[in-house]
Amino acid sequence: MDHSRRHFIKKSLSGMAGLSLATTMPGSLQAMSAKVSANDSLNVGLIGCKGMGFYDLEDHLKQPGIKCVALCDVDKNILESRAADVKEMTGAKPKLYRDFRRLIENKDIDIVIIGTPDHWHCLPMVMACQEGKDVYVEKPLANSIEECNIMAEAANKYNRVVQVGQQQxxxxxxxxxxxxxxxxxxxxxxxxxxxxxxxxxxxxxxxxxxxxxxxxxxxxxxxxxxxxxxxxxxxxxxxxxxxxxxxxxxxxxxxxxxxxxxxxxxxxxxxxxxxxxxxxxxxxxxxxxxxxxxxxxxxxxxxxxxxxxxxxxxxxxxxxxxxxxxxxxxxxxxxxxxxxxxxxxxxxxxxxxxxxxxxxxDGKAHINHVENFVECVKTREKPACDIETARRxxxxxxxxxxxxxxxxxxxxxxxxxxxxxxxxxxxxxxxxxxxxxxxxxx
Ligand SMILES: NC(=O)c1ccc[n+]([C@@H]2O[C@H](COP(=O)([O-])OP(=O)(O)OC[C@H]3O[C@@H](n4cnc5c(N)ncnc54)[C@H](O)[C@@H]3O)[C@@H](O)[C@H]2O)c1
Structure with a gap:
């Protein structure tokens, strides 16, 4: 989404109550702030870059208007080699982070992809929702039933589009x-x-x-x-x-x-x-x-x-x-x-x-899944593997x-x-x- 528009909406709404945006914004306004026109470009940040997360990012980059602006990994070796891969694929070097909380705070990011191990899905996903990002999170949704429940509550409360990596x-x-x-x-x-x-x-x-x-x-x-x-x-x-x-x-x-x-x-x-x-x-x-x-x-x-x-x-x-x-x-x-x-x-x-x-x-399940997600980010429709499907x-x-x-x-x-x-x-x-x-x- 255009950064100045996102910033304007956030600023005027959070100014109303002087409270955190995530806790004050009514659902309808949230949906409005999240509305993205079909022509808008969307900035993606990836957390967890070694394996599936990077594959998810590659298919995101094949969608029109998607830019990778940030990568985060706790392994510097992986982070640097993936940054070089992104530079080669797109010509631009993303911002690099070792702490996912800093990536999530980055106001330029519209979509967060989470490709960390299962014990590290819940917290980044919830924080990303609270910051108004849409999320592509890998499967299984989380490493316990309770974490899955919390994630579903977060997606619903903050009105986020969440696609889970069950690409079938x-x-x-x-x-x-x-x-x-x-x-x-x-x-x-x-x-x-x-x-x-x-x-x-x-x-x-x-x-x-x-x-x-x-x-x-x-x-x-x-x-x-x-x-x-x-x-x-x-x-x-x-x-x-x-x-x-x-x-x-x-x-x-x-x-x-x-x-x-x-x-x-x-x-x-x-x-x-x-x-x-x-x-x-x-x-x-x-x-x-x-x-x-x-x-x-x-x-x-x-x-x-x-x-x-x-x-x-x-x-x-x-x-x-x-x-x-x-x-x-x-x-x-x-x-x-x-x-x-x-x-x-x-x-x-x-x-x-x-x-x-x-x-x-036809071998296209994964790329279709990503395309469906990006489409839903724009239309605010429910994606193919929405949070309830994944929770179940x-x-x-x-x-x-x-x-x-x-x-x-x-x-x-x-x-x-x-x-x-x-x-x-x-x-x-x-x-x-x-x-x-x-x-x-x-
Ligand atoms: N949809 C599919 O078909 C499919 C296939 C494979 C894996 N997966 C899922 O993808 C996820 C990742 O699996 P993988 O095989 O790629 O694992 P992996 O171990 O190869 O990669 C995980 C990456 O996350 C990084 N990481 C760990 N904790 C982090 C943190 N706090 N902040 C930032 N980075 C962190 C690791 O350093 C590593 O680079 C898992 O949930 C897995 O179940 C899905």
Whole structure:
């Protein structure tokens, strides 16, 4: 958005009450201040530059009118090399930050992309919303159910457009599969089965703790997570196998795949119960706290959802290492990011439904997802993976992990945000933030 216009609106509104803009601005005025014309250019700042965050930024830069004005990372080596990448791609050097709060304060920024590990999604996202930015935040929405709830409250209260990185929601072939299911052609769906077998899900080979690498602000990398000695396995990339920062394959891939099942079956509420079992059964001396092997069952009245992951191996059902089977009376659709196929049921030599040819992905889910977000920033429409959609998918995956960690069949009361019959499960609803960080209050 044009900077002087944003500045004028902010100044006149905050002058009215002499209070912080975020707490005083009524919803309609907020929406007005956020209205961006289709021709406006939008300035983006990225927090967390190494992996997916940078990929998100690259696709943002392919959209008309988008400029990258700032990058933030706690690892100076990554920050500098990504700054050079941006300079090469755009010809301009962005402002560089080591502390994300300074980036969020930058009044020139309209959109914040958050590509940090999962334990570092909630605070920057909430702060960005409070500063009037729109946010593209990576999945899973957060590393706990309570953080997800807080983020949803923040997006709603501050009237922000928030897209979450579950890009299947913008994938053409996924939509086509979901349309077939919604049409009823598969008959009643009795089960949706998700699976995911990846080598990385068993964690890397264990190595001893080391001194913090030069140029890394490790205390800031840990942020609200407990203080621990530095270990390369609990850092870039492989942090996802440690509870303080991620939830293993159950959350990492769970949100992507389970989201498709929730969409297909129009599920908006938590399951009746969740039962998970598993352990760390993969061969070798691995650095992995989360379960490398896990099966989770989500119970509903007339169908159920089943999840299965096996880290350390890479073959799976229907000859796919990961995927979804939507199992109906008349046929089963088997889908992954590349394509989907229909396996029609046959009885006494008679097919129960017409065949549907295999549908290939056009490979554009991610760029479509980013395009959809930028469009929604301009129109103030709800994006393809809005905060509620992401909160729901994350909730399912966290419930799976909570059942695994307590060893109990759990019953979640969403209204009261509690486990009435499993008091021990309540301990997993929210993390305890390490000083000086505090779980945001909205
Ligand atoms: N949508 C997808 O398909 C997809 C794919 C991969 C990863 N992801 C998600 O993207 C996020 C990042 O994953 P990744 O694999 O790129 O991780 P990564 O470890 O490769 O990169 C994370 C970056 O964040 C930086 N960082 C950490 N704390 C920071 C802080 N406080 N301030 C600024 N920078 C900080 C790290 O130094 C690192 O550069 C995760 O939430 C992950 O689940 C999504």
């Amino acid at each position: 929601r913008s994938g053409k072939h996924w939509k086509e599969a979901i349309d077939v299911i919604h049409s009823g052609r598969l008959g009643e769906i009795r089960k949706v089965h998700f699976w995911c077998n990846f080598f990385y899900g068993a964690g890397p080979k264990a190595v001893p703790d080391k001194s913090v690498p030069e140029g890394v602000d490790y205390d800031m990398w840990l942020g609200p997570a407990p203080k621990k000695p530095f270990n390369p396995n609990r850092f870039h990339g492989s942090w996802r196998m440690f509870w303080d920062y991620g939830g293993g394959l159950q959350t990492d891939w769970g949100v992507h795949l389970i989201d498709m099942g929730l969409w297909a079956l129009n599920i908006t509420e938590p399951p009746k119960s969740v039962t998970a079992m598993g352990g760390n059964f993969a061969a070798g001396d691995r650095a992995c706290e989360t379960a490398d092997t896990q099966t989770t069952m989500f119970e509903f009245n007339n169908f159920h959802l089943t999840w299965d992951h096996n880290g350390g191996i890479q073959t799976g059902p229907y000859n796919r290492n990961y995927g979804i089977a939507f199992i109906g009376e008349k046929g089963t659709i088997v889908a992954d990011r590349s394509n989907w196929v229909l396996n029609p049921e046959e009885q006494d030599g008679k097919k129960r439904m017409e065949n549907i040819p295999r549908h290939e992905s 998918a994350a909730m399912f995956t966290h419930l799976g992990n909570i059942s695994y960690r307590t060893g109990k069949k759990i019953y979640y009361d969403k209204q009261k945000n509690t486990f009435p019959y499993n008091p021990e499960a309540n301990d997993y609803l929210a993390p305890i933030y390490r000083n000086p960080w505090e779980l945001p209050k909205i």
